[in-house]
Amino acid sequence: MTSPLMARAIQLSIENVRSGQGGPFGAVVAKDGKIIAEGVNQVTSTNDPTAHAEIVAIREACKKLGRFELTDCELYSSCEPCPMCLGAIYWARLSLVYFANVAADASKIGFDDSFIYREIAQPHAQRQIPMIQIMREEALSAFRAWNEKPDKIPY
């Protein structure tokens, strides 16, 4: 299967190598078959470790539509999304994800996300980045205050 929307995501990934904004990754968000937002990896050029192509495109699409859900949209990414981007995809409630390069291809050129999957699957105590739980009782007061709000949107 070929797709002009994926072709655009791939074109963005190629242009991003030339422009030097960041890694060879591009993504577009489409609604009703039309592109409404584009993104490229901008991690190194903007000093933003969250600026993966998918996140940039999702943020831009939400900004354009004026909402935080993309249930009627599809994502086309030039590469299989990493766990961070998958998380964003689920929070944004996209309906469908197309991707081209697979994670193993990215790993071969130095972009390896498999350690994140392995880490997330480990119990806290066994992770490379220690996760330490403290002060739960104090923090619960914010949750109680939230529960009492009449107009809360849990997002």
Next chain:
Amino acid sequence: MTSPLMARAIQLSIENVRSGQGGPFGAVVAKDGKIIAEGVNQVTSTNDPTAHAEIVAIREACKKLGRFELTDCELYSSCEPCPMCLGAIYWARLSLVYFANVAADASKIGFDDSFIYREIAQPHAQRQIPMIQIMREEALSAFRAWNEKPDKIPY
């Protein structure tokens, strides 16, 4: 264990309920025991599904330090990070994560991230958001171009 840095993250989470910017979540990034960036959940107020407290704080810390790695920094979050935020934590290479409320506490007030863990653990074909792989050969050209770059930073 109590910590003034976590106390600040919790204070931010409480203030965020009052201000109505978003969910009851706050986070700070600290370096050498001092806060260098703060974040609160701003998903609903800024129409940005990626604006979790941890992501906001990480982006701000990187901006302040002028780099995309936080290897010498620690994160204090008022709640256990979701998979998206964990991904960002790993890409930013934070050294340590403290959290207060646990994921089950957040789930009880409507913020449930367990479906994302379940989804990520599934093969592509069995996910709620279908993941479809197309046009790999075309996309690989961007990776080949990347490989030929002399000054590449794989991030």
